Amino acid sequence: MTVHDKPSPSWHSEALSLPARYYIDPANHQSELERFFLGMWIHAGRADQIPVSGDYVLRDVAGESLIVTRADDGAIHAFYNVCRHRGTRLCEAAEGSFDGLIRCPYHAWAYDLSGRLVAAPQMHDVPNFRIEDYPLAAVALGLWDGHIFLNLGECPRPLAEQLGVLADKFRAWGMEQLRLGKRIVYDVASNWKLIIQNYSECLHCPGVHPALQRLSHFLSGQNEPAHPSYLGGRMDLREGIGTLSMDGQLTGACLPGLSVDDHRRVYYYTVLPNLLLSLHPDYMMTHTLWPRALDRTEVVCEWHFHPEAMANPGFRLDDAVSFWDMTNRQDWHVCEQMQLGLKSRAYRPGPYSRREDLLHAFDQLIRSEEQSSTP
């Protein structure tokens, strides 16, 4: 028996997959968006995407458009993309750079990069109007080792609470120093939870990912007991394999500071609700999930590398990107097929194996959140 065979405390022999309504009921989807995407810290990109003051990206969270930008003092802020005059969207392009001010295209109200209103034409003679009363509506923002998180809740608890032990667990990877090498955006015709469930088990690996199975045995490694805001574990690379890439060879050197043991492992963690964090010996891969409909999820996959490795003439990014692009597409296909199957009148919740322990823990969280929000 491998360590992986041991049932986690959450698994039991009568554990079943979720009823269909969790995947096909629009009202359920809306309540999940509110509970998870408007109520938790969500991953919104990397600080190195907006390196210079004025750089910005837009994020769309459950229909809310948000501006994430860097101010003159280097601090990163997030605002609702809504003018305080009459509500117009301030910004349309998905990314770009402000020239020091965020200007409304309608009547030219202008805000500085920390959200203060600094110009409001023809408002000087309006009684009781005070320019300082109309800053942009701010969104709570937290940083973790180069990752940007946003929270749209009313009184967010600290980001560190949501990250728990993960805040320190991956310090050796030096995630803040890593730089984007490649981004691929996928449009997946499945509910967001199917993508997390797919990521949380490797029972499907021998059949769906023969190339992955050759590099890393699907029963290797160990899951950590699930936590209410993250779940995951590690898998081991096979003998002679340096990393997950088409030929199993490293893209460059291993990341500095990793232990010898971690040269042989890949860590896979879901940071709920929308980050899949995959730490390899030589690179970090992130998937960020953006539900666009009940049965549609935009998945942004990025590969991040150490800048010194990227500067090396022997650096081979394509091999790792091709490997995961192929593997991603294999995963999206089974998620889409599952979404189709779940619509059938024949679908009934089915039994989980011990190797699907994290899925059962995740499902319990989905159910318990629903129960706790039901009056």
Ligand code: FES
């Ligand atoms: S709505 Fe923005 S300036 Fe009028």
Ligand SMILES: [Fe+2]
């Ligand atoms: Fe997979």
